[in-house]
Amino acid sequence: MNHLVRSLLILFLFFAKSSFSYGQNASIANGRIMDSVFVHNLNLSTKIQEINDFLDHKFQSTNDSEFLVFSKFMNSYYKTKVDPQEINNLKDYVFQEYKAYPNLQARFFNQIAYTNFVGIQNFERAFDAYMLIEDILSQNGPTIITRYSYYCSQISSAYYKFKDYKRAIHFGKMGLKYAENKWDMFNTIGLCYTALNQLDSSNFYLNKAVEEAKKLNLPKINHTISQGNIGINYYHAGKFELAYPLLMIDFKEAQKFQDWGLAAGSSIPLSHIYIKQKKYKKADSLLNLTREYIQKSKQFERLEKYFPIKAMYYEEIRDFKRSLSYRDSSLKAYKYNDSVYNGLLVLRVQQRADLTKIEREKLKLQNYQEVIKIQFIAIGVVVVLLGIGYYLYRNYLYRLQRNRQRIDELKRLLNLRQRLSADMHDDIGSSLSSISLYSHSLLMQPQSPEQKYVLTKIKENAQYIQEQVNDIIWSVNPEMDVMKELVARMRKFGAEITESANIAFIFDCTEEIMDLEIEMAWRRNLFLMYKEAIHNAIKYSQAEEIKVELKFQSGKLNIQIADNGIGFDTDKIIKGNGLKNLQARAKIMDAFFQVESKRNKGTKVIIKSPIR
Structure with a gap:
């Protein structure tokens, strides 16, 4: 009897496992169909009726209710295309109503992140959406989330943008295992290692990106982007002869493709190489073109790297006033970018803490109080940091002015030492040499013992004084420092x-x-x-x-x-x-x-x- 029960139980578990595997595979296939519909029809609101008919047909044939939910979602999504800000109003609704459909949530939150990040440029909302996707990925994994590798790539790119390079590398490598097209992740990981100054690791992944582009026959610009990034690594290593051809290939392809931000990214190090080669006309022309490309692309964060090279150019052609002006501009650009990204990093941590509390405690009132508390702390910290930053900036300006005055004084002293050294050598030195020569000439002629003694003393004293003067000339000559x-x-x-x-x-x-x-x-x-x-x-x-x-x-x-x-x-x-x-x-x-x-x-x- 026991043997019969055990056999029936094993048989039941076998069929249950088979049914589960079949259901899981069907769910993945259906999820990929909806992924394809979403990606290929993002901007085709005129085809909404055709999309609804297709999704209704798939529901009839599969009995998968997610097709009906997805159809409803697509209708709501197209309404937001009239006003991109409206997409944010759907976030809470999707978060609450579609918990049973993590793929649908991931698709929508990714679109929220993209719209806010690229279109509206509301980085707070963008990173909030990426955190929601990260949570969905951790709870469901690649067997359920059909675009798992793509979302990992998007999160990796976001972390790279916010300068959290280790987290960017983590998500990039996490998505590599499941990606069919690995070019973007290889490239992003390579850029992260460049930012961490681990150039060997960077070149390894960037070369992988080049190989991936060739293997998948991707557009030429994909090849040249990775090659240009390798060129950047050679540039940072001071290997300009290796960097130049790769950067130039990337630059020309970016111009051809009219990707002005990419073109500016290559032209800045190219300008620096021209300056190092003393090709000042080419450097000036390329720097002017770079500024135009930055304006066209609206990627003003590139000014942080542009201004120091422009300052270096004016310093090389001895226009110190303009050089100093661009040094000051560089400081402002760096300060702006740094404050923006630091603010986003603080905000990311805050959002993550808030979401964790919501997920664990499920108490809206308590979570709201916690958010208000954290916000007040954050505001206090920001105010303190702004005060410290202002103090440091004022202190920097004071030290800069003091250093300029000191440099001017040192230049004045240096010129004085050079003139003093030259004058003593030309005037006193030559006069003492003449005295020594004249006395030596007189000693060669017949002289009385008393005269010979006096002339000998004159010669010896002149030589002694000349030696002392030479010591003084040597000691004040700045070239001897x-x-x-x-x-x-x-x-x-x-x-x-x-x-x-x-x-x-x-x-x-x-x-x-x-x-x-x-x-x-x-x-x-x-x-x-x-x-x-x-x-x-x-x-x-x-x-x-x-x-x-x-x-x-x-x-x-x-x-x-x-x-x-x-x-x-x-x-x-x-x-x-x-x-x-x-x-x-x-x-x-x-x-x-x-x-x-x-x-x-x-x-x-x-x-x-x-x-x-």
Whole structure:
């Protein structure tokens, strides 16, 4: 008996499962029919009677009540075509009345999102609709929602627009599994990875988009859009020679297709490449064309990238006034776009929280109170953020003005140093050279011992003063404000003075410090400390070798000047004369200064100074 009951139960479950599978497959097929009717007749309100007859026939043949509901829905939808704002009035009705028909809800909410996003540009309502679709997808899945991959693609594009790139990638990949045409999702995912600066991942998906366009024989502009996006990646990586042909292909196809927004997206980096190549006429012409395309496409968010390139162009042609004007315009464009998208992101979170509470609690009054509370908090946060933003903006303008004044002062000082260096070299330097030459010429002639002594002193003093003047000229010359020039002078000075003293000289310097920029006063004090240390080693150490090491460690320049001479008792010598000049200069430089020495074991001078 038990065996008979078990057999009957298994048989019942088998037929029930078969019936369910058949019903599910039929529902999916019917859903695809309605998808096709909706997509192909969105704007054909004149065919409403023909559509009603077709849907009534499908109901008679399938007994699927969704065809009748869909017919009623289409009649309501066409009424909204007279006034696009009316589509929003149907949202609550569809949400409440068509809960049993998630496909129909998804179709309608997607159209609400598209109408608000592209047509009305009410981003709050658009994102509200996308959140409803996201909830429908999570509750029903691809086995019930017949355009599952398409809706994933639309949500992914919305998140990309609102700059939530990780969520955009998530939905794009979620839809890829079920899509027949994957081009749009590959392309959007690639753009998201570009925005996240993950260029290798971006190029992978963009190349997939190119392959998909070829495989499905899509219009040429689909190929060139993805190629242009790959060109953008090469452009961001600084590989202009690879970026240029791809961007140019995209640009020309966009012009041909009269997609002015797409054309502007390619022409902006192309203009930058022309500027880098110093093709200023081409850059100017293309930038003017770009501004026209942005105006035509109404994609004013592209001004955020356009203005910096325009400013760079004027800076290159030395028109600094216009360059500064476009820098300010760039700041305004960035501030506008950033505030818009941040507001939308806050609104998205608010809408999502509200919808979750409605779904879970089903208490309209409580949900309404929660919404009001969140709105007041949001308004308070927005007011605070606006106040902070205004303060930061005013502070930025103040710092900008202060920096301009400082730059002007630095330019004035730089010109003064250049003139001073040139004048001293041309006037004083040449005069001292003449004195030295004249005295040398007189010494070559017969002179009395007293005259010869005086002439020798004149020559030596002239040469000494000339050497000091050369040091001053070197110290004030702005072209010497780089570490490699200081290193070169230190090497030359040490080699020349030790050679005359018959002392071996070793100079070791790491390459990493060569391109560091340095200040005039710091450079002069460091060289004089080095010069004094070398002089002391030659004069007192009786060394056979002097070794100099320069290293860059923990943000500081580390200099060691060591000899293998007789050394000295540091306590006695330092207390005797204190090496006051070296210590005073080290204090001015905020540098560490130390002398290490022992009798008959040489001397080491250590200087550690932050780079200035």
